[in-house]
Amino acid sequence: METILDKYKATEVENVNVWFKAASVNDFPKDGGACVKYKEKQIAVFNFERLGKWYACQNLCPHKMEMVLSRGMIGDDKGIPKVACPLHKKTFSLETGENLNSDLDAIAVYPVKVEAGYVYIGFEE
Amino acid sequence: MQHIIVVGNGMVGYKFCEKFVEKAESKDFKITVFGEEPRPAYDRVHLSEFFESQNAKALEMATAEWYADNNIDLITGERVADINRTSKTITTARDRDFSYDYLVLATGSSPFVPPIKGVEKEGVFVYRTIEDLEGMLAYAAKLKAEKPDARAAVLGGGLLGLEAGKAVMDMGLEPHIVEFAPKLMPRQLDSRSSQVLKLKLESIGLNIHLSKATNQVLGDGAITGMEFGEDDFLDVDMLIVSAGIRPRDELGRACGLEVGVRGGIVVDNTMKTSDENIYAIGEIALYNQMIYGLVAPGYDMAAVAVEQIIGNTEAVMPADIDMSTKLKLIGVDVASFGEPFMPASKGHSIIFENKTQHLYKRINVSLDGKTLLGGILVGDASDYSMLHQVYLNAMAIPEDPSQLILPASEGGAVLGDVMDLPDEAQICSCESVTKGQICGVIENGEATDLAGVVSCTKAGTGCGGCKPMVADLTNATLKSLGIEVKDSVCEHFDLNRQDLYKIIQVKGYKKFNEVLDNHGNGGHGCELCKPLIASLMASIHADTANEEYAIQDSNDRFLANIQRNGTYSVVPRVPGGEITPDKLIALGEIAKKYDLYTKITGGVRIDLFGATLNQLPLIWKELISHGFESGHAYGKSLRTVKTCVGSTWCRYGMDESVSFGIELENRYRGIRAPHKIKGGVSGCIRECAEARGKDFGLIAVEGGWNLYVGGNGGANPRHAELFAEQIDNETVIKYLDRYLMFYMRTAKPLQRTAAWQERLEGGLDYLKEVIIEDKLGIAEDLEKEMQTLVNKFECEWTQAVNNPEMMKRFNHFINSEDEDENLVFVPMRDQKMPEPWV
Ligand SMILES: Cc1cc2nc3c(=O)[nH]c(=O)nc-3n(C[C@H](O)[C@H](O)[C@H](O)COP(=O)(O)OP(=O)(O)OC[C@H]3O[C@@H](n4cnc5c(N)ncnc54)[C@H](O)[C@@H]3O)c2cc1C
Ligand code: SF4
Ligand code: SF4
Ligand code: FES
Numbered sequence: 001m002e003t004i005l006d007k008y009k010a011t012e013v014e015n016v017n018v019w020f021k022a023a024s025v026n027d028f029p030k031d032g033g034a035c036v037k038y039k040e041k042q043i044a045v046f047n048f049e050r051l052g053k054w055y056a057c058q059n060l061c062p063h064k065m066e067m068v069l070s071r072g073m074i075g076d077d078k079g080i081p082k083v084a085c086p087l088h089k090k091t092f093s094l095e096t097g098e099n100l101n102s103d104l105d106a107i108a109v110y111p112v113k114v115e116a117g118y119v120y121i122g123f124e125e
Numbered sequence: 126m127q128h129i130i131v132v133g134n135g136m137v138g139y140k141f142c143e144k145f146v147e148k149a150e151s152k153d154f155k156i157t158v159f160g161e162e163p164r165p166a167y168d169r170v171h172l173s174e175f176f177e178s179q180n181a182k183a184l185e186m187a188t189a190e191w192y193a194d195n196n197i198d199l200i201t202g203e204r205v206a207d208i209n210r211t212s213k214t215i216t217t218a219r220d221r222d223f224s225y226d227y228l229v230l231a232t233g234s235s236p237f238v239p240p241i242k243g244v245e246k247e248g249v250f251v252y253r254t255i256e257d258l259e260g261m262l263a264y265a266a267k268l269k270a271e272k273p274d275a276r277a278a279v280l281g282g283g284l285l286g287l288e289a290g291k292a293v294m295d296m297g298l299e300p301h302i303v304e305f306a307p308k309l310m311p312r313q314l315d316s317r318s319s320q321v322l323k324l325k326l327e328s329i330g331l332n333i334h335l336s337k338a339t340n341q342v343l344g345d346g347a348i349t350g351m352e353f354g355e356d357d358f359l360d361v362d363m364l365i366v367s368a369g370i371r372p373r374d375e376l377g378r379a380c381g382l383e384v385g386v387r388g389g390i391v392v393d394n395t396m397k398t399s400d401e402n403i404y405a406i407g408e409i410a411l412y413n414q415m416i417y418g419l420v421a422p423g424y425d426m427a428a429v430a431v432e433q434i435i436g437n438t439e440a441v442m443p444a445d446i447d448m449s450t451k452l453k454l455i456g457v458d459v460a461s462f463g464e465p466f467m468p469a470s471k472g473h474s475i476i477f478e479n480k481t482q483h484l485y486k487r488i489n490v491s492l493d494g495k496t497l498l499g500g501i502l503v504g505d506a507s508d509y510s511m512l513h514q515v516y517l518n519a520m521a522i523p524e525d526p527s528q529l530i531l532p533a534s535e536g537g538a539v540l541g542d543v544m545d546l547p548d549e550a551q552i553c554s555c556e557s558v559t560k561g562q563i564c565g566v567i568e569n570g571e572a573t574d575l576a577g578v579v580s581c582t583k584a585g586t587g588c589g590g591c592k593p594m595v596a597d598l599t600n601a602t603l604k605s606l607g608i609e610v611k612d613s614v615c616e617h618f619d620l621n622r623q624d625l626y627k628i629i630q631v632k633g634y635k636k637f638n639e640v641l642d643n644h645g646n647g648g649h650g651c652e653l654c655k656p657l658i659a660s661l662m663a664s665i666h667a668d669t670a671n672e673e674y675a676i677q678d679s680n681d682r683f684l685a686n687i688q689r690n691g692t693y694s695v696v697p698r699v700p701g702g703e704i705t706p707d708k709l710i711a712l713g714e715i716a717k718k719y720d721l722y723t724k725i726t727g728g729v730r731i732d733l734f735g736a737t738l739n740q741l742p743l744i745w746k747e748l749i750s751h752g753f754e755s756g757h758a759y760g761k762s763l764r765t766v767k768t769c770v771g772s773t774w775c776r777y778g779m780d781e782s783v784s785f786g787i788e789l790e791n792r793y794r795g796i797r798a799p800h801k802i803k804g805g806v807s808g809c810i811r812e813c814a815e816a817r818g819k820d821f822g823l824i825a826v827e828g829g830w831n832l833y834v835g836g837n838g839g840a841n842p843r844h845a846e847l848f849a850e851q852i853d854n855e856t857v858i859k860y861l862d863r864y865l866m867f868y869m870r871t872a873k874p875l876q877r878t879a880a881w882q883e884r885l886e887g888g889l890d891y892l893k894e895v896i897i898e899d900k901l902g903i904a905e906d907l908e909k910e911m912q913t914l915v916n917k918f919e920c921e922w923t924q925a926v927n928n929p930e931m932m933k934r935f936n937h938f939i940n941s942e943d944e945d946e947n948l949v950f951v952p953m954r955d956q957k958m959p960e961p962w963v
Contacts, residue, residue: 004947022939022940023939023940027933027939028939029674029675029934030675031637031638031649031650031675031676032674032675032676033675034934034939035937035938035939036938036939036940037938037940037941037943042938042945042947045939048649050638050649050650051649064689064962065962065963066689066690066691067691067937067945067947068687068691071679071682071683071687071691072652072679073651073652073655073656073675073676073678073679074649074675075617075648075649075650075651075652075654075655076648076649076650076651077616077651078616078648079648081649082651084651084652086679086682086687087679087687087689087691089652091652
């Protein structure tokens with residue numbers, strides 16, 4: 001049976017076929033995130049301003065399968081950029097998707113690029 | 126393998142086991158322990174704490190598993206009924222036989238109940254076991270339900286009787302102490318100090334009756350009074366007998382061991398009885414023709430018996446046993462040490478007395494004025510630990526010994542520094558821990574803080590009287606090693622909450638990044654420091670959570686409580702729980718319109734569940750138009766001030782609890798604190814608002830309000846402690862402003878008032894000095910800061926719905942108006958709930 005988790009597959013830049021134009025840079029909070037809808041998917045996108053980087057990952061928290069990660073706080077764990085789920089504060093690396101404070105499965109992360117004031121997320125399809 | 130049977134699993138019987146298993150030789154022995162009580166040994170010294178906590182587990186000396194792990198067979202609920210010395214066996218009440226090589230009697234004592242007519246009546250209790258206390262609590266509850274002004278008396282005005290008197294008071298009964306002697310604590314105090322103590326106790330509401338010989342207990346079935354002589358009666362509904370103890374020597378007597386005239390099994394200084402295979406320790410042992418009714422000598426006896434059994438025959442009990450004591454709990458300082466009374470032929474006494482302040486201090490010094498022999502302190506025993514040490518270690522005293530007890534303003538000397546004590550000074554007499562051992566575990570790195578010292582050395586785990594001194598020694602040693610005590614908030618700062626508070630206040634920072642860049646460790650923050658700094662900036666600048674929403678915690682970020690499926694619940698403020706029918710109807714209609722699950726919260730407000738992010742502003746616009754404002758249920762801030770209906774309707778009410786509750790709730794609403802804060806106001810001592818379960822609680826009494834602070838429910842329930850009595854509304858607000866602000870300034874992150882207060886060095890007394898007496902000279906600042914917060918209050922939901930920029934965040938998607946299609950609700954009792962988690 002396909003679960004909602006199966007919709008989310010980590011994507012490398014090399015494999016990107018679609019750059020989805022999500023929203024204006026100004027729509028995102030600084031050092032915070034928001035959720036982008038792409039087809040059937042919910043993607044959490046973070047503007048990590050302190051690092052001058054953007055990150056994207058599934059909005060689905062693998063702990064209890066809730067669509068909440070975009071509402072989590074970001075920060076770093078000994079230098080690794082991370083997001084903390086707002087429900088039970090499980091933390092995930094924004095670089096690799098790895099769960100940093102327990103042994104949940106990694107979340108899917110996606111490439112992001114910013115062009116002409118717009119944020120794009122990369123998908124295979 | 127030799128077999129040791131321990132009879133009695135009380136404090137001393139347990140200590141024997143603990144000391145025994147620490148010995149390498151213990152592997153050659155097997156221990157079996159019999160205890161008559163249904164549970165493993167517990168801390169009887171702190172028995173009175175059971176009234177507050179009702180948590181028997183918390184008093185346990187060690188868990189049942191501990192005995193098993195240490196290869197000790199613990200058999201509880203089984204009394205040893207007989208000893209057969211020739212066959213070296215015992216028989217239990219269940220008729221089981223066990224043989225022993227060594228027998229250790231640790232059967233303790235039982236309360237002495239004088240043979241007064243009627244003493245068997247219902248409502249007469251003794252004070253020794255957890256079961257006794259459970260019985261009292263149940264009886265008191267029943268009494269209070271039938272009779273709001275019920276009274277209880279304690280027979281006996283000794284150390285224990287006064288402790289019981291306080292317990293009676295805490296149970297909400299009118300307390301009376303009945304003493305046969307013409308003075309209180311006859312064994313520890315002289316007549317003048319006992320007179321001062323009487324005045325002090327009366328001032329806090331205890332009724333004292335001295336020189337009263339009780340002839341009979343009156344009542345038909347249950348007690349209704351006591352009769353002392355012709356026409357001399359006291360009406361009481363309950364009686365606690367605390368008239369001394371009797372050693373439980375019945376086993377020893379029956380098998381022919383030597384016993385004392387007034388009871389107790391005779392032992393020599395090796396703790397052996399008249400049978401060399403049988404030892405007696407604790408309150409059963411008659412040593413030097415004395416029963417020592419304190420734990421410390423009992424623990425020493427346990428240690429001696431252990432050494433003797435494993436063959437260290439030179440370990441013996443000292444001839445002199447320190448009987449110094451400090452009364453705990455009652456809220457009145459009383460202590461006596463060494464030789465409290467002194468015939469003039471043996472030394473000089475110096476006495477300082479101030480009846481109006483209920484102060485009495487006496488010291489006895491040797492005839493040559495060089496050594497301290499003993500003393501009594503009533504009203505202020507803050508110098509007890511130091512004086513006790515000076516006495517124990519025969520330390521040098523000032524040429525003018527009166528300096529030891531005179532107030533500093535009248536030429537009194539400041540007592541020496543704890544670090545001046547000799548290394549062998551015994552700091553904790555219950556566990557025989559010396560100053561050298563305490564400093565040692567820090568110096569060799571075994572312990573790095575007070576908790577570590579306590580767990581390494583066990584100092585302070587007995588009666589607890591030495592705790593302040595252990596803390597002083599710990600801090601002084603750490604300081605001497607140049608160790609800073611760190612409790613930084615997370616990996617991004619080397620600072621604690623209090624440091625950050627000061628920095629933000631002084632520098633006026635308004636952005637998280639300013640604090641991080643100037644004072645952080647070069648990282649980027651995390652879910653610990655971000656909400657903390659958000660809360661500090663809010664406390665200091667009276668900002669709402671709408672500032673910099675990305676650093677706010679899950680709930681503050683969207684001004685609502687996130688629920689398990691990612692939807693939110695909405696709680697408008699209902700100050701004091703007072704709500705008009707029109708507002709109730711409005712709430713109902715809004716809940717219906719948005720299909721929200723509706724429930725009354727534990728804080729007696731109305732909670733509407735299941736709102737999506739997109740719905741939150743719509744719901745709030747409607748709520749605001751009906752006159753509601755944010756209830757801050759999502760913030761670490763004031764939740765509710767729960768009130769009973771008070772004198773406006775209630776036939777017992779002494780004051781308007783609702784009006785005052787509303788005033789307080791409106792005063793402190795919205796203020797961000799280290800943790801949530803709850804308040805309660807009751808119109809009389811029946812306490813229908815459960816105010817003592819709150820961070821601050823008020824109870825109307827004759828002549829004003831009693832103010833309680835530091836209570837909470839939650840995982841570790843605590844009753845708030847009495848802070849000030851019979852104060853008027855204005856004073857309540859003054860004290861609360863200062864209290865809350867001081868808490869906000871100094872607590873640790875996510876520390877509620879109870880935990881903060883408990884860990885505050887100097888405890889409640891210190892807090893009173895700061896808040897009431899303004900010892901630190903900060904009261905005015907605290908009041909001003911609070912007033913600024915009060916003046917700047919703004920409803921953050923009103924602020925948000927009127928600001929399109931702030932509204933942007935209330936959308937599930939940034940690029941679509943759609944709702945989250947993954948939300949699934951299922952029906953439940955005519956309402957809905959989120960689909961269960963798998
Ligand atoms: C309310 C209260 C406050 C106190 N405060 C202080 C204080 O502040 N400082 C201080 O130093 N001391 C204090 N004490 C005194 C202290 O608790 C006692 O000195 C200490 O408990 C004595 O220990 P023990 O093991 O000798 O006796 P106990 O603790 O009484 O233990 C004896 C145990 O043996 C059991 N037993 C008896 N006979 C048998 C049998 N035949 N078979 C099996 N089991 C048996 C009993 O049921 C009991 O459990 C206080 C006591 C009370 C009640
Ligand atoms: S606490 Fe309040 S409601 Fe309860 S009896 Fe007293 S005044 Fe009445
Ligand atoms: S007690 Fe536990 S389950 Fe109930 S509301 Fe509180 S946190 Fe949730
Ligand atoms: S659902 Fe994310 S941590 Fe539990």
